[in-house]
Amino acid sequence: MRTFFRLLGRGVADLFLHPWAQLLSMAAVTLVVFLSGLLLMALATVDAELSASRGETVYQVYWRPGTDMAHVRGQWEELRHMPWLASLETYSPDEALTALARRMGETTGQAAGLPALDMGFLSGKSPLPPTALLTFAPREADPEKWAADTQTFLKAMPGVERVAASPLRDELGKAWRAASRFVIWPTVGFLGVVLALVVGNTVRLTLSTRREEIEILQLVGARNWYIRLPLMVAGALQGLLGGGLACLLLLVVHWRFRTALNVPPLLLELRLPPPEQAALLLAVPVLMGILGSWIAVRSR
Amino acid sequence: MSRGLCFDATSMLKISHLSHSFGAHWALKNVSFSLEKGEFLFLSGPSGAGKTTLLRLLHGALPVQRGAASVAGFDLTRLSGRTVPLLRRQVSVVFQDFKILPERSVYANVALPLEVRGLAPQHIGRRVRAVVRALGLENRLDTPGGELSGGEQQRVAVARSIVVNPQVLLADEPTGNLDPELSLRLMDIFMQFHAYGTTVVLATHSPELIRRHPDARLLRLEDGMITHANWPGGEVFRCADGGLHLGGGGNGPDPCGLDAPGIPGGSGNSGSSGDDNSGSGAPGNPDGRLSL
Numbered sequence: 001m002r003t004f005f006r007l008l009g010r011g012v013a014d015l016f017l018h019p020w021a022q023l024l025s026m027a028a029v030t031l032v033v034f035l036s037g038l039l040l041m042a043l044a045t046v047d048a049e050l051s052a053s054r055g056e057t058v059y060q061v062y063w064r065p066g067t068d069m070a071h072v073r074g075q076w077e078e079l080r081h082m083p084w085l086a087s088l089e090t091y092s093p094d095e096a097l098t099a100l101a102r103r104m105g106e107t108t109g110q111a112a113g114l115p116a117l118d119m120g121f122l123s124g125k126s127p128l129p130p131t132a133l134l135t136f137a138p139r140e141a142d143p144e145k146w147a148a149d150t151q152t153f154l155k156a157m158p159g160v161e162r163v164a165a166s167p168l169r170d171e172l173g174k175a176w177r178a179a180s181r182f183v184i185w186p187t188v189g190f191l192g193v194v195l196a197l198v199v200g201n202t203v204r205l206t207l208s209t210r211r212e213e214i215e216i217l218q219l220v221g222a223r224n225w226y227i228r229l230p231l232m233v234a235g236a237l238q239g240l241l242g243g244g245l246a247c248l249l250l251l252v253v254h255w256r257f258r259t260a261l262n263v264p265p266l267l268l269e270l271r272l273p274p275p276e277q278a279a280l281l282l283a284v285p286v287l288m289g290i291l292g293s294w295i296a297v298r299s300r
Numbered sequence: 301m302s303r304g305l306c307f308d309a310t311s312m313l314k315i316s317h318l319s320h321s322f323g324a325h326w327a328l329k330n331v332s333f334s335l336e337k338g339e340f341l342f343l344s345g346p347s348g349a350g351k352t353t354l355l356r357l358l359h360g361a362l363p364v365q366r367g368a369a370s371v372a373g374f375d376l377t378r379l380s381g382r383t384v385p386l387l388r389r390q391v392s393v394v395f396q397d398f399k400i401l402p403e404r405s406v407y408a409n410v411a412l413p414l415e416v417r418g419l420a421p422q423h424i425g426r427r428v429r430a431v432v433r434a435l436g437l438e439n440r441l442d443t444p445g446g447e448l449s450g451g452e453q454q455r456v457a458v459a460r461s462i463v464v465n466p467q468v469l470l471a472d473e474p475t476g477n478l479d480p481e482l483s484l485r486l487m488d489i490f491m492q493f494h495a496y497g498t499t500v501v502l503a504t505h506s507p508e509l510i511r512r513h514p515d516a517r518l519l520r521l522e523d524g525m526i527t528h529a530n531w532p533g534g535e536v537f538r539c540a541d542g543g544l545h546l547g548g549g550g551n552g553p554d555p556c557g558l559d560a561p562g563i564p565g566g567s568g569n570s571g572s573s574g575d576d577n578s579g580s581g582a583p584g585n586p587d588g589r590l591s592l
């Protein structure tokens with residue numbers, strides 16, 4: 001056991017034996033992971049853009065006029081927690097009236113040079129119903145069924161008189177949602193393989209600076225695990241440091257340039273890759289660091 | 301043992317009809333001899349004769365291609381990744397090119413085989429210091445191996461090989477870079493180990509060294525074959541099937557019943573026996589092999 005921990009320690013200490021070789025190979029690992037991360041980020045951004053913001057469905061819900069507003073406001077609170085909800089606009093009868101007045105003033109009043117319509121006299125006795133405008137960005141396997149279910153749910157709420165639905169889903173979003181399954185994971189897998197090959201080979205080549213040491217250890221009777229353990233620790237550390245550094249860089253890029261593309265007509269907001277893909281960016285280098293070291297020590 | 305080989309239990313090192321080729325070139329041809337525990341053997345011969353090749357075979361750095369060999373109880377024809385380290389814990393080697401780690405200190409280099417065996421640090425420290433002192437390196441303990449002179453590196457290599465008290469010590473030109481005085485000191489150390497029961501095989505070009513130790517055994521290799529032997533005390537090769545002596549005459553059939561086929565260059569090149577030995581092969585052995 002003591003030997004085991006000593007070997008772990010030696011793996012770390014040995015990183016400083018050939019600092020330049022280690023630094024260069026870590027830089028290589030960092031760059032590949034960073035590039036892969038950028039690609040994943042682009043993929044995540046495109047995915048979010050195509051499947052979320054474009055494939056929206058809007059529901060307008062009308063309550064019966066005269067429904068108790070305290071009750072309606074409670075329902076609005078509940079609506080806020082609905083899945084896939086992108087935005088919720090609510091109008092009490094008075095708010096609806098104001099909005100209506102403003103709209104009419106904009107369209108008719110301005111053109112005719114008339115002063116803005118004052119509907120203040122109707123305040124408190126607005127004939128308009130309470131309404132809510134719900135925008136969803138659903139990412140369901142079966143959007144049609146989801147739409148039907150949602151409409152039924154909204155209609156069944158107490159006090160609701162009518163629900164109008166307007167699916168704004170565009171064809172591109174629909175096609176992307178169908179295809180994304182066949183695009184995203186294969187792409188991630190391909191990136192993983194590239195990452196694995198480059199990192200594994202880099203670590204393996206770094207160990208060529210220590211070929212002599214490995215040979216000598218073998219010649220004085222070291223067992224393979226004794227030789228491999230420190231190298232594997234070093235390889236794992238190298239993968240971890242390289243991958244970690246790359247992830248930090250990605251976070252910096254995301255933080256710095258998140259809204260940089262958010263200008264017309266692009267209107268893109270940079271997204272970080274989902275956690276399970278981000279985990280790959282760390283796991284693959286670490287695993288390949290270990291594996292690369294393992295392979296570098298052939299028996300005899 | 302299988303294949304009619306004739307190893308007796310007391311042999312520390314026994315090789316039989318050993319041949320080795322690198323591509324088409326046979327670096328070792330049909331070499332046979334055995335050593336008991338505590339015996340001392342000089343291996344001489346011109347450059348390229350196959351001395352290093354033989355030593356490499358004996359610690360499992362090269363696989364046995366033809367023939368058979370056992371060292372310290374390990375059958376070299378059956379070595380695996382698991383048994384090679386075990387063999388090397390019994391067999392220490394001083395390499396012709398030293399093979400010391402240039403970034404690590406003298407202490408770390410000498411301590412390496414002890415650490416590999418998992419010994420306690422205090423114990424390691426005591427032994428390393430004793431050996432290093434014996435070789436006159438005590439004030440270089442912290443110097444990195446790469447900053448040592450050739451002779452100092454050679455002594456580190458020797459220190460590393462003897463620090464473990466090996467059963468068998470293989471030394472490839474261990475005095476090549478040393479001045480005469482240091483060479484003698486080193487030989488004294490080897491002789492001490494020999495006296496304590498270590499079997500020593502020492503390859504050297506130096507006739508002087510050999511002359512100084514007339515009672516040690518001697519094999520001369522040329523072009524991969526044994527061409528001369530000085531084998532005092534006689535009985536050399538004993539077969540399991542009746543303790544047969546091979547030294548007497550070269551005209552009988554191979555008493556061990558094995559004749560490595562297809563080894564080129566064997567014919568017409570017979571060994572000559574040492575002057576005072578009673579058991580080495582004689583001229584006229586049909587395949588030119590000197591069975592010792």
Ligand SMILES: Nc1ncnc2c1ncn2[C@@H]1O[C@H](COP(=O)(O)OP(=O)(O)OP(=O)(O)O)[C@@H](O)[C@H]1O
Nearest residue numbers: 322326327345346347348349350351352353354396
């Ligand atoms: N790895 C190798 N690949 C090919 N040929 C080799 C190899 N090692 C040795 N040889 C050849 O085998 C022959 C014997 O070499 P070896 O190193 O055993 O000689 P040696 O007796 O130790 O010589 P020296 O006294 O110069 O050290 C030489 O002809 C050499 O060229």
Ligand SMILES: [Mg+2]
Nearest residue numbers: 351352396472
């Ligand atoms: Mg040699």
